[in-house]
Amino acid sequence: MNERTPPTWPAGHRAALVVSIDVDGEYGVIAQHGASDWYWRTQAQYDLDAGLIRLLELLADYDIRATFCWVGRVAEERPDAVRSVSAAGHEIATHGWDHQIYTRMTREEQREDLIRTREYLATLTGTVPVGHKSPFWHSTPDTVPLLQELGFQWNMDVALGDLPVVQRPDPTREPIIQLPPSRWWDDYTFFIEQALPPRLVAEFWEEDFAVVRAEGKLMCLTVHPWITGRPGPSRALARFLDFVVTLGDVWIARADHVALWWRERERDLDQSATSSTES
Numbered sequence: 356m357n358e359r360t361p362p363t364w365p366a367g368h369r370a371a372l373v374v375s376i377d378v379d380g381e382y383g384v385i386a387q388h389g390a391s392d393w394y395w396r397t398q399a400q401y402d403l404d405a406g407l408i409r410l411l412e413l414l415a416d417y418d419i420r421a422t423f424c425w426v427g428r429v430a431e432e433r434p435d436a437v438r439s440v441s442a443a444g445h446e447i448a449t450h451g452w453d454h455q456i457y458t459r460m461t462r463e464e465q466r467e468d469l470i471r472t473r474e475y476l477a478t479l480t481g482t483v484p485v486g487h488k489s490p491f492w493h494s495t496p497d498t499v500p501l502l503q504e505l506g507f508q509w510n511m512d513v514a515l516g517d518l519p520v521v522q523r524p525d526p527t528r529e530p531i532i533q534l535p536p537s538r539w540w541d542d543y544t545f546f547i548e549q550a551l552p553p554r555l556v557a558e559f560w561e562e563d564f565a566v567v568r569a570e571g572k573l574m575c576l577t578v579h580p581w582i583t584g585r586p587g588p589s590r591a592l593a594r595f596l597d598f599v600v601t602l603g604d605v606w607i608a609r610a611d612h613v614a615l616w617w618r619e620r621e622r623d624l625d626q627s628a629t630s631s632t633e634s
């Protein structure tokens with residue numbers, strides 16, 4: 356079972372890319388800087404009306420379906436935005452009710468937060484979200500078992516490598532597919548912690564992706580409408596997508612599609628390993 360062949364992505368694709376977009380509204384900066392920090396709150400107010408629209412147009416230009424990780428309270432304030440993103444064929448996943456950090460919650464509080472966010476998003480789109488990204492990627496040892504118990508399919512919190520990883524703390528339940536995030540695949544690192552020129556950011560992601568593709572692996576990009584949705588930074592994403600699309604052999608897919616495909620692939624590999632042992 357250890358000697359598995361390198362991953363072959365669907366339809367002969369050589370590597371895979373997930374574009375994940377975290378819709379935090381003001382709640383990311385409130386959780387980080389406090390509700391009284393109006394400087395950051397006003398910057399983050401760019402999220403829905405300007406940034407999100409620009410990113411949606413960019414995705415439409417490339418005919419790419421992305422995964423939107425949505426904060427529950429932002430959805431409650433702007434249900435129209437969730438509905439229109441879902442109607443455009445993008446995946447809606449959970450990203451905490453109000454972006455509170457899971458490492459400061461009890462297991463029961465995490466459970467309530469996951470259920471409340473998932474149920475609310477489901478009422479807006481008619482589709483129950485199957486994926487979860489924890490606010491600030493701060494999960495605890497309780498998070499994956501809870502996701503498994505609640506019937507989620509994927510999580511994007513832990514960088515265990517450059518491929519999906521099957522996590523099955525409860526062997527009697529369906530697994531959680533852990534999709535790899537990275538601090539260096541996050542626009543926050545480049546445009547907020549530093550203010551780098553968009554062309555350099557695109558170049559960084561292109562260098563990373565060239566290696567990912569050579570190794571047949573997966574990259575999960577994280578961007579935010581209030582950051583990459585700004586004029587110059589949106590060019591970083593456009594240049595990077597140009598690069599990836601031009602390669603011609605990359606599967607650009609929603610996180611749920613990657614997770615489902617990986618789960619089926621692992622099941623097939625397990626079955627063939629079992630039958631070769633039996634024979």
Ligand SMILES: [Zn+2]
Binds near residue numbers: 490
């Ligand atoms: Zn966030």
